[in-house]
Amino acid sequence: MVTSYVSHTTVDCADAYALSRWWQAVLDYSENPDDPNEPGHEECMIYSRDGRHRLLFIEVPEVKQVKNRIHLDLRPVDGTRDAELARLTELGAAVVADRREADGTGWVVLADPEGNEFCILRSDAEIAGSRP
Incomplete structure (x- = not known):
């Protein structure tokens, strides 16, 4: 095959x-x-x-004219989603939509300097720490 x-x-x-x-x-x-x-x-x-x-x-x-039909989902290697969000916005990313939930789940939709959307997710450590 x-x-x-x-x-x-x-x-x-x-x-x-x-x-x-x-x-x-x-x-x-x-x-x-x-x-x-x-x-x-x-x-x-x-x-x-x-x-x-x-x-x-x-x-x-x-x-760029419309929303991406495909995008990258990023997961922080070290640290937290929120710390990575701060780093990325400092680099010039723009927040498009905040989909974070009160329980810590969710993600943030960002755009690079040319408007291409991507998402930042919680780190593996954050996910592991939220399990009972």
Whole structure:
């Protein structure tokens, strides 16, 4: 049987270099040292530290017009959802919708500097700590 795997996730954008740098800071991703991303590049790829996930930013002439049909759900590696929310807004993310519940469940919908939505979830430690 023939199957496929996800080679990378592509994000259409106005400024591939700037947005790739922003997401590098958010995710602690890196770039290929043999093919570094530079200002003016129309395509910029960043890689997870283990190399298993890649994000490709491609410049397109159209501006974002509607809600994303696909998005990233982020879970903090260390710390809490709320601490990560503070870090991401300091980096320039905008809160689109706050879906946090009084019991600690839920998420926050954010937008990157070009308006692409993504969500921040509770950390694994927060989830584990909420179990009886």
